[in-house]
Amino acid sequence: MTQKPASPRTRKSPEQVRAAVHQAIIDLLCDPEGEDLNIPAIAQRAGVNHTSVYRRWGSLDALLADMVTTRLERDSPLNDTGTLRGDLLAWAEASVANIRTREGRALVRAVVLSMPHSAQAQAGRAQQFQRRMRSIEQIRERATARGENPPPLEQILDQLVAPFYIRAIFGIDPPADGYPELLVDRLLGSGGEGGTG
């Protein structure tokens, strides 16, 4: 009981540090106080030394990218529903459910914040884009293997992915009912709504 511990602090394993740092980012993005997101604030919230955060991740961009990649891969199992429409609908339903939660919206905003912002960082942004679109590419590949004719990736980006990002960014709730179906119908060409021009 009175035995002196080897270290004055409880040591965290590297994986515990990583999990604590990732969670601290989400917590800060959800915090009512709206503190600026930076490495010292994240390290303090996670209860770790900020120098070890700098040593491990190097920059806030890299840390955010690691966090969103880890979370999005954990959160998006890709079931094969048997049809292109079913797979797209499942993707859209998961995305609607995601942006209805505080943590889900924070995660989308973190994706945006993690974009390397300098002009020369285009290669980094393109790589992030490839990662973010991997699940959509898998849906397209399965459709092609089935003999279906999926829309081009950029069309899916514009019509299915973009609406979720802009709603998370501006905090605009998706319609209460039928939103996944609406977006998929528009994308696959069976949507007939629209005003007169």
Add this chain to the structure above:
Amino acid sequence: MTQKPASPRTRKSPEQVRAAVHQAIIDLLCDPEGEDLNIPAIAQRAGVNHTSVYRRWGSLDALLADMVTTRLERDSPLNDTGTLRGDLLAWAEASVANIRTREGRALVRAVVLSMPHSAQAQAGRAQQFQRRMRSIEQIRERATARGENPPPLEQILDQLVAPFYIRAIFGIDPPADGYPELLVDRLLGSGGEGGTG
């Protein structure tokens, strides 16, 4: 020549400070070095004292919001083309031209970065959304006054506005030709493309 100036520095007027600070943000967002965007870095680049930046704008969010509002209002004169389709096309053409420039992409990323990120800041995000969508609302109002039936605001958000944001965020160039027409056709219901489901 040897006369002592009233002040050791050349004094900038408040409007000159504002213009210099706004330009410094754009320059930093375009900088190949990719320096973190924060008030001390912005003030240094603008050649002004960072305490006066804090005093005037209070926070980075507020400063970014002021900059994007000023730039977007300067950059988007709204011509009445006489039809809903014409007005939407003009809006889309201006947006395509905008995100083809380095400064234009930086400005869209600044809009995203300026979003208040805390969970309780929803009111701030909604206000930013209203500002960003004002030109779209004007297009809708003119259409209604002409007896046209414009699509709901949220549909224009999803189908016309969202694609520009996501492309600026991820650095995905719009198609070389016909992109404004493509988006407007999809929105107004005359687009027939799309894969088979």
